Amino acid sequence: MYESEATAVKALKLLEGQNSNAIIQEARSGILNHLGIVYKQIKSYDKAIYYYEAALGLALDSSDSIPTLNNMSYLYLDQNKNELALKISMLVLEKRLKQNDSLGIARALDNVGFVQSKLKITEALTNMGKALNIRQRKHDLSGMYTSHHHFSEYFLNQGNRPKAIEHAEQAYDLAKQLNSASYLENALSLLLDLSDDPKVISYRKLTDSISSAKQIQENKYAVIKYNVEKERQKTQMAQLQNEREKGYKIIFLSAFLLAVMGAVFIVYRKNQQRKKELVQTTQKTEARISKRVHDDLANDVSGVMTFVENKLNESTNIKENLLNFLNDIYLRARDISVANAGVDVSDFPAALKSLVAQYHPKGVNVITSRYSNINWDDVPEHKKIQLYKCLQELLVNSKKHSKATLISIAFNGKGKKNEIVYSDNGIGFDVDNIVLGGLNNVETRMTEIEGSFSFESDEGKGFKASLLF
Structure with a gap:
């Protein structure tokens, strides 16, 4: 039955x-x-x-x-x-x-x-x-x-x-x-x-x-x-x-994880976009300041120099000292303007070569490795601009303070990370007893592009810095 x-x-x-x-x-x-x-x-x-x-x-x-x-x-x-x-x-x-x-x-x-x-x-x-x-x-x-x-x-x-x-x-x-x-x-x-x-x-x-x-x-x-x-x-x-319930749990957890990952990714992208916009805003502000310094201050100083040269009747020594002083002000104003001017990064290796040539002090030998060691096509434009400004700051510091006879700039590609190593054989400095104005600017710029900046120096032992991004 x-x-x-x-x-x-x-x-x-x-x-x-x-x-x-x-x-x-x-x-x-x-x-x-x-x-x-x-x-x-x-x-x-x-x-x-x-x-x-x-x-x-x-x-x-x-x-x-x-x-x-x-x-x-x-x-x-x-x-x-x-x-x-x-x-x-x-x-x-x-x-x-x-x-x-x-x-x-x-x-x-x-x-x-x-x-x-x-x-x-x-x-x-x-x-x-x-x-x-x-x-x-x-x-x-x-x-x-x-x-x-x-x-x-x-x-x-x-x-x-x-x-x-x-x-x-x-x-x-x-x-x-x-x-x-x-x-x-x-x-x-x-x-x-x-x-x-x-x-x-x-x-x-x-x-x-x-x-x-x-x-x-x-x-x-x-x-x-x-x-x-x-x-x-x-x-x-x-x-x-039980197998069905396990399957449902796996699907639920997978969906939950995907949702969390999606949310994290969206927040990350928004943060990146905000940082990029902040950097771009800063760069636009710098360019605007540069233009005003050039158009207003430098031109006004140039006008004063012309007036002094043509109109003043003081002794020649006073006149020459005043002209030299005004010329120095003019040159510094021009340097500020150039330092904050916009950067054309469409051909970034060429821009770097021009930068090195522009700030190449007399009597100083500048050695660079191949710029192409880094794949610049993978580096966003706003990061290139900040890196340019950082190298510019380091070159200006060397020109003003280091008394170096040799400067080395090495470009190294390290997988997903890249590094620029800057060093000179100048007089160096005691890092504990110096105002790091320009170097602080470099660190701030590197932080803005999620990179890092480190350096080492000592009196009589030159200077070495690393830009990692």
Whole structure:
């Protein structure tokens, strides 16, 4: 029984994914009816009724519902719920009469009469007789066998053993004509039930007892096997659910991490953009100051120098000293203007060469490594401008203070990091006892482009600085 149930359940699962149509619906109804029969056999009547009703819910018409209704009627007979059995049998008879199917009507009449006999209703014998007459006319051997079997049971219940034996004998003869082992076994069993031999009666009681015990044991085994299978299925479902939950957690965590990384990236990009805008604003301000120093201050100083040269009548020495002083102011104003002027970095190596040439002090040897050691195409424009200004600051410091005879500028590419190493052999200085104005400017510029600046020096030991970016 367990295997039959398992096969039916598998068949239902196969039909679940199919598009609903008349054929699929009829197949599902048949499988549900079969499950009802299985549970009736193991006396699990509530489940049997559940599946019978489910099968009826899928029945397309009267002919589809009749087999299931008959099975429900037999189930109620097994439970001695004869009133319910009669109600269903009458419904089947009503459906059969509408179909005008004589053999179907005969079967319905026989079932109605048999149930009525259980309730001792007088029409029972009449209905059973009508059914037998139809079956005899149609030469329906299996139907005739059923009728005689029911007549035998009827007369036995009425206490008419001879009549019961007569119909049992006729049933046995029909079973032999049908040449069916199941019919023969059923007919012989009926004859044994009608025997008054004490030994036969004892044998029947013993075999019935053994059969009942065997059926109970088989039912228990089937239930145990069924429960084991159900537990296995539950375990598999639980494992599958756990795997799904793990998958959902991984997806959730991945999405969360992506969201966090995205947010961090957006914040980083915004910060970078703000820094870039700040550097560009600073550079524009420097360029504007440079222009004003050149246009206003330097030109005004130049005008004063011309006025002094042409108009003043003081002694030549005073005049020359004043002109020299004003010329010095003019040159410093021009240097400030140049230092803060805009930088064309479209050809950055050329711009660096021009810078070195512009600030090359007389009597000083300047050595540079290849500018192309660094891939300048990968360096953003605002960073190039700041690096240019830093080198400019270092060259100006050397020119003013170092008294160096040799300056070295090395350009080194280090993977994702690049370095410019600046050094000279000048007089150096004590880092603890000096104002680092220009070098502080270099450090500020390097910080603005997320680089770093470091240097080392000592009195009489020259100067060395590193620009890392």
